[in-house]
Amino acid sequence: MLELARGISQWAHGFKNGVIFLFNTGEEEGLSGAHSFITQHPWSKTIRLAVDLEAMGVGGKSGIFQAGPHPWAIENFASAAKYPSGNVIAQDLFSAGVIKSATDFQVYKEVAGLSGLDFAFTDNGAVYHTKNDKLDLLKSGSLQHLGENMLAFLLRIASSPHLPKSKDMDKELKTGHDTAIFFDILGTYMIVYSQRFASMLHNSVILQSLLIWAASLFMGGSSATISLGLSCLSAILMLLFSISFSVFVAFIVPQISPSPVPYVANPLLVLGLFAAPALLGALTGQHLGYLILKKYLLNVYSKKKQLSSVIIADVVKLEAERWLYKAGFVQWLVLLIVGNYYKIGSSYLAVFWLVPPAFAYGLLEATLTPARLPKPLKLATLLMGLAVPILISSGTLIRLAGTIIGMAVRFDRNPGGAPEWLWNIIISIFIAVCICLTFIYVLSYVHLSGAKRSIILATSILFGLSLILILSGFIQPFTEDTARAVNVVHVVDASGRYGEKQDPLSYISLFSNTPGKLDKEVEQIKEGFTCGKDKVVDLVTFSVNYGCWTHDDTESGWSESDIPTLHVDSDTKGGERITRVSIDTKSSMRWSLAINTKEIEDFILKGDLEELIPYGNKTGVDGWHHIQFSGGKESPRKFELTLFWSVKTMPSADNVDRTVIQDQRPLLKLRTDVNRLTPKAERVLAKLPTWCSLFGKSTSPLTLAFLSSLPVNL
Structure with a gap:
């Protein structure tokens, strides 16, 4: 993007439209960077077209996998790009949810009502979101392909006096009659025609x-x-x-x-x-x-x-x-x-x-x-x-x-x-x-x-x-470059069970998003790991249903002062039950919180007296409201959570059989991440096989994670 900015600046004197280069963060946390720009930045009101540069690999052609809904962008790209690449098949698969992912383009399209293009590399996708996603594996030809196409396209649309008006794009978004069918022929020519045709x-x-x-x-x-x-x-x-x-x-x-x-x-x-x-x-x-x-x-x-x-x-x-x-x-x-x-x-x-x-x-x-x-x-x-x-x-x-x-x-x-x-x-x-x-x-x-x-x-x-x-093992399933994605996390579980006070449980968890057991990896690491389906870890945003644990030498590198706290400040049980909970994430500036939707209908979250999440229209996924927070060095660590219970609230503990309580999920689940290597985790990482690479997605736990919870029976 920097090279594109340098390139188009040479012709900027002839532009009839401005070009904004937006470097987003927080995509994996829920497209928060794009959402913040679209909803808060004053420049967002001036935007007429959005182009998103994505990646699902480290090579190959940078092709269009989403376009529209207005066809103007894809039509101009097809005529301007030197080596156009893209196919509506990828768009159909992505829209149908076959690829379980989302990009910033979703925010531009659904929140801002913009039309545009979404590009991505796809070759060697096995290294995507791993620590092997590095520059020396990135194909220079792929960057050149993207750069030449985008430079020609940006120069065309920046100089065009016929950029569609927002109301025209809104009309096409509603009707869908003129959305584009597009595909390239051997990366040399792109055919584009309307859905009507x-x-x-x-x-x-x-x-x-x-x-x-x-x-x-x-x-x-x-x-x-x-x-x-x-x-x-x-x-x-x-x-x-x-x-x-x-x-x-x-x-x-x-x-x-x-x-x-x-x-x-x-x-x-x-x-x-x-x-x-x-x-x-x-x-x-x-x-x-x-x-x-x-x-x-x-x-x-x-x-x-x-x-x-x-x-x-x-x-x-x-x-x-x-x-x-x-x-x-x-x-x-x-x-x-x-x-x-x-x-x-x-x-x-x-x-x-x-x-x-x-x-x-x-x-x-x-x-x-x-x-x-x-x-x-x-x-x-x-x-x-x-x-x-x-x-x-x-x-x-x-x-x-x-x-x-x-x-x-x-x-x-x-x-x-x-x-x-x-x-x-x-x-x-x-x-x-x-x-x-x-x-x-x-x-x-x-x-x-x-x-x-x-x-x-x-x-x-x-x-x-x-x-x-x-x-025979002549061809290995993974190599040093195309490695198996794994996570090594030192977990300190202080959640207890059903609200009972227990000593924190500390262990190193080894798990992989790639199908298959971890016996071969554990055999090489040799740090007392045992694997199985019983090594379940609830990491709030996801659960490890098969993994490996070792409890050996896991007491150092952390202290109880690092464990986050969930404290009930007040619990009003009148006509509408309202509970206020104070959260202290201690040393963590990145955390994930899940709120039980069966019990809680709505909530308000404040940090340093600033309202981060207002009241109203909450949605849940798999029975939980999910909040993910990732802040900088000066970000708050203390928060106030106000919970508004649903009408079907749980009776008080005095009137509930203990076995019934044990079947309930907790009211709150909290995971805090700390970017710190404990001695045991450092030894495990040093012995990690060469065919393994840490899974680098930003929503995955850091190397030290603390788990806490609050029971339904407050």
Whole structure:
């Protein structure tokens, strides 16, 4: 951003619009930097367009994964950028919540009502939010790509006299009719068109396809209708078998491999582990459908007395092949209809996988009259029909697969809370679906090409070789650069249980957001760790459901004066119950607080008599109001929390069975973080294996964390 500021300053004398460079903090704590600027800074009222530069990795192209809602920004970027990169598919996935994250662009769009662009790197996402996210791993070409595109774009919009007015953008935000469909072609050219045009185009393609199919089935009669149904059955079997084969491997890999995700450092392994069985499954499913279809066609042609049995057998094979090819049309037509109905921008992909193959088939295969016998499907039909869709979609699908793999290291937000095989299944299903969608035309040709045995042999060898590589340890799941994300936290738990006074429990907690056990890491560290599902730690913003603990030598490096306090100053139990709690975070300037939404309807938080969170309209997540605070050296450490109980308040302790109280969650949970290394934690970090890297997300605990709580029964 500094280099961009330096670059555009050379042309600033010709600008008609100002450019503000905003360096935000507090994104991981809840987009607080962007929110503070938009809601408090006087300049925020002058902004007409927002551009967010993000990252989900340390390399690759910086592509657009969110744009709009007004199309002006993406249209100008497409025409100005030297090497435009971006795809509406990523936007659809992000908007649908497939990627569980948020960026500052969300604040600009939803709070400020702005339009704009959201960029991100995605390659090598395994190092994202780890201590390995460092400059020497950042690809210089990625920075150059972003810089050249952004410089050209900023110069254009800063000099433009036609920047849309805010009311125009608000109108488009409400209607959504002119939101943009966008995608790049090999990073050299970007196509952008409106949702209105997309609907017209898709409706036209759908209508023409349905008319052609209706005419074809009408002329072909019942046999054509049944043949179409059986060819569609082959496509369904293809999908089911492909997913089944791939998911089966995904399920057994954690059982036989040292790591549930052995491909993180070497993403190409997924080709052998998941793509190979998915392709075998697809071929098996389609072949089964082919046999059913061939049996039906054999029965139809056997009634034609003028043909010999030898000719009939050859004709049936050729006819079955053509129907399997046509099943691809139906598959993509269904996807286009569904996507068009729900106005999904990604449905543009279905147009490219439907129209060119259909055009090639009609052009090269010619219209066959009933008197003529079918001929083998031409190889030229495949080459002409698949060239355009492969050119358009291959790069996007490969990048998406890489992004999904990179997310594996931080997938389990509550470590140990998800099955080890779950992430493999997500990746395997994605790969299987991509193979079925894109290989359906090719596999129909395979049945008569004589290549089935070669394909089965090649994919089996690839699968077997991949298994050998991971089982032998020749390829490691993690490396020094692409490391496993772990956390080492010295936890001092002074929360007690159900409000009972207990001595603080002190231990070192080792856990990982990456699926898999920590036995290998613990074996190398050798500091008295024991691992299991019973090593649960409630760290307020998340819970460790599988981890490793050691209590050895954990009493030094902290004192009881560091433990935060939660003190009830008053508790009014009149018509409306109001409780005032004073919080002292002691030496901590960063803390996380959870308030029980079952008991508390609203609250007010003050720090140094300044109202930080006002009364009114509180929302909860998973039964808790969450507050995260991260301040500087001069930030307050003492706070006043006023709690407004809900109508369904809990009765007093005198009238409640003790066992009932034990089933209740606490009223407040507090975690305070201190950036201090205790002697034991320092020893553990020094012995951390080279394939591990500390998880660096700012909402994770620091190396010393204190836990406190306040019971419901005050």
